[in-house]
Amino acid sequence: MRKNLFIFVLIVLITNVAFQANAEVGIGSTIEEVLAEFGKPNGELTSGKERILSYPGGIITIRDNKVVHIDDNFIKRLQLRKQENQSKGVMKNFQDAAKQKRDIWGNRARQLSSGEQTVDVQKIVIVSNGGKSVDLSELMVLGHVTVIDFYADWCGPCKKIAPLLEELVQSNEDVYLRKININDWNTPVAQQYSIRSIPDIRVFDRQGRLVGSPTSSFQDVQLNIQKAKQR
Numbered sequence: 001m002r003k004n005l006f007i008f009v010l011i012v013l014i015t016n017v018a019f020q021a022n023a024e025v026g027i028g029s030t031i032e033e034v035l036a037e038f039g040k041p042n043g044e045l046t047s048g049k050e051r052i053l054s055y056p057g058g059i060i061t062i063r064d065n066k067v068v069h070i071d072d073n074f075i076k077r078l079q080l081r082k083q084e085n086q087s088k089g090v091m092k093n094f095q096d097a098a099k100q101k102r103d104i105w106g107n108r109a110r111q112l113s114s115g116e117q118t119v120d121v122q123k124i125v126i127v128s129n130g131g132k133s134v135d136l137s138e139l140m141v142l143g144h145v146t147v148i149d150f151y152a153d154w155c156g157p158c159k160k161i162a163p164l165l166e167e168l169v170q171s172n173e174d175v176y177l178r179k180i181n182i183n184d185w186n187t188p189v190a191q192q193y194s195i196r197s198i199p200d201i202r203v204f205d206r207q208g209r210l211v212g213s214p215t216s217s218f219q220d221v222q223l224n225i226q227k228a229k230q231r
Helices: 002-023 031-038 074-114 156-170 188-192 218-230
Strands: 043-047 050-055 058-063 066-070 124-127 145-151 175-181 200-204 210-215
Touching (some): 200 218, 210 218
Parallel strands (some): 145 175
Antiparallel strands (some): 050 058, 200 210
């Protein structure tokens, strides 16, 4: 009887070990294995033949239904991020949003009171509040050209165009950049402005009117800025 029980326990242990080994996701794993292990990603981007999945632990890149890249220490960071979000994530988002709003209204108040170009308005402002709704009118630098860049941390094309936008803004005294992190496709801000692909870059003239159409092309952004300056 004891011998049979020992054999049964041994079989259960071996089965559990085998299951855990199969459950590990790494290079060569299929998209089905990734979804089964981590569930639906927070965000997803298709770039050419690659499919980029964003999780709290980092980025997983899929090509031909196979994992070709996974961020280092993915599992560890996934667990740490979960713990951090539970303990202080909500408070941090609230504090960041409050500070951002104070900065915006402070800048706008200086503009309205002076009636002149306000040199102490920040050239680049990043709004990262977990994807909550955003009022674009509060981000406009009236009397100047404002560029709104909807982006996400997990977006490869966003990372490529970001330094170009920042250099363009820094070299143009009359142009200001506001970057809004959509977080993922299901967040309120993504739904609010019908974001279907990123980067989604919009140029507004000195009166806060949209110039051209939302674009991911740096050349189109440059063209729209020139049009905005001429209005």
